[in-house]
Amino acid sequence: MSAQSNVLRAVPSPAGVPDLSELAARLSTGFALLGLPDRLRVIRDTIPGRIAFTTSFGIEDQAITHAIFDTALAVDVVTLDTGRLFPETYDVWAQTEQRYRRRIRGFSPSQERVEGFVAREGINAFRASVEARHACCHIRKVEPLRRALTGAAGWIAGLRGDQSGNRAAMRYAVVDAAHGVIKVNPLIDWTRERVVDYVRANDIPYNALHDRGFLSIGCAPCTRAVAPGEPERAGRWWWEQEDKKECGLHLDAAPDLAPQRTERALADHDA
Ligand code: SF4
Numbered sequence: 001m002s003a004q005s006n007v008l009r010a011v012p013s014p015a016g017v018p019d020l021s022e023l024a025a026r027l028s029t030g031f032a033l034l035g036l037p038d039r040l041r042v043i044r045d046t047i048p049g050r051i052a053f054t055t056s057f058g059i060e061d062q063a064i065t066h067a068i069f070d071t072a073l074a075v076d077v078v079t080l081d082t083g084r085l086f087p088e089t090y091d092v093w094a095q096t097e098q099r100y101r102r103r104i105r106g107f108s109p110s111q112e113r114v115e116g117f118v119a120r121e122g123i124n125a126f127r128a129s130v131e132a133r134h135a136c137c138h139i140r141k142v143e144p145l146r147r148a149l150t151g152a153a154g155w156i157a158g159l160r161g162d163q164s165g166n167r168a169a170m171r172y173a174v175v176d177a178a179h180g181v182i183k184v185n186p187l188i189d190w191t192r193e194r195v196v197d198y199v200r201a202n203d204i205p206y207n208a209l210h211d212r213g214f215l216s217i218g219c220a221p222c223t224r225a226v227a228p229g230e231p232e233r234a235g236r237w238w239w240e241q242e243d244k245k246e247c248g249l250h251l252d253a254a255p256d257l258a259p260q261r262t263e264r265a266l267a268d269h270d271a
Contacts, residue, residue, distance in 0.1 A: 020175045023047060024182050027173035032189070036198065037067045039186040040156070044073050047182055049153035052076045054145065054249075055104065057092045058217050059206050060158035060187050060195050066204045069100035075156065078148045080249075081106035082140035083114065084219035088208045095205040107144035114139060124221060130240060133222075137247040140219070145249055146179065155181045157249075160195070161188045163216065163232050192232065218247070 023046055031039055044051065053068060053075050055061035068075050079093065097104055117125070117139055126133040149155055161170055176183040187195065192215070199206055209217055213225030215232045224235040 020182050024173040024175050024184075027182070027184060028171050031172045031186070036063065036186060037071055040064070040067050040073055040075070041071070043154060043156060043184050043186065044075060047154035047184075050076065050151050051154035051156060052078055052149055052152045053156040054148060055079050055158065056218065057089050057096070057207055058158065059192075059199055059210055060160060060190075062092070062096070062204050062206050063195050063198050063202075064156065064158050064186065065096060065100070065104075066199075066202055069102055070202075076105070076152075077102070078105045078107060080141050080144045080148065081108050082144075082219050083109065084140065084221060086207075086209060086217065086220045086223070089217065092205055092207045099205055105148075107148045109140045109144055113143070126222065126237075127239065133237060133240070134247075137249075141247050141249055149179045149181055152179075152181050155179065155183045157183060157185055158187055159185045160190055160192065162191060 027043065027046055030042065034042065051074075053061075053064060055065055055077060056079065065077055067073075068077060093104060093106075117135065121128070121132055121135075126136040155176060159170060170185055170188055172186070172188055173182055173184045175181075198204075207214070207217055209225075213227070214223060214235060215226055216236055217223055218236055222237050224238055226232070226235045
């Protein structure tokens with residue numbers, strides 16, 4: 001174990017229960033000098049209990065998946081299978097399992113909720129209004145995430161700070177009160193170029209859409225390629241305002257997408 005990871009070890013509160021804020025603060029201050037595998041090892045050493053890494057099979061997530069599987073780290077690699085992903089995303093999912101000989105568990109949305117939403121609003125209702133889009137994201141992403149994080153003390157995500165203005169202020173680690181976990185963004189200070197270099201150097205499988213101008217890849221109907229010079233997330237929900245482009249998973253990137261708001265949107269659509 002490295003000297004840094006000793007410094008970052010969990011310090012139980014007087015009651016014997018680790019203080020999440022304390023752990024998040026320690027992770028945030030100790031990461032800067034570490035490479036990706038060491039950061040992940042520190043996360044594992046610091047957060048007691050189950051840790052889940054949610055991958056969408058984008059290039060950042062592939063780098064993290066590689067570092068987890070390559071070091072046999074005890075972290076659950078899971079994905080949210082919205083049912084609207086690109087065929088290329090399912091391909092890289094399968095290629096990744098084959099490469100590392102590990103299964104990546106998919107969490108699907110509630111069949112009942114999807115069927116009800118589509119029956120009421122239409123198959124592409126997310127284009128009708130921001131609220132309908134949030135409701136769709138809530139059904140297909142946010143609720144499955146809640147199940148994926150059940151029983152977890154830590155959540156690893158592949159966000160980078162320079163992906164968008166929303167994400168620039170994010171930190172390495174925060175307490176995600178909505179899910180009761182420490183959320184860690186081990187690539188928050190990496191550039192896209194650094195991620196690409198890491199993926200190339202380690203011959204990591206990646207989504208073929210990245211070679212066709214797709215920088216950020218989500219659901220097929222809500223993602224397009226971007227032109228050179230366009231912001232990285234310009235291809236996500238491109239019909240919406242730039243500052244609203246979050247799906248409700250990452251509340252540290254979009255605190256205004258509080259659970260009450262998406263729950264309310266969902267309730268409206270369930271009514
Ligand atoms: S990205 Fe689009 S299709 Fe996917 S869950 Fe959100 S609104 Fe629905």
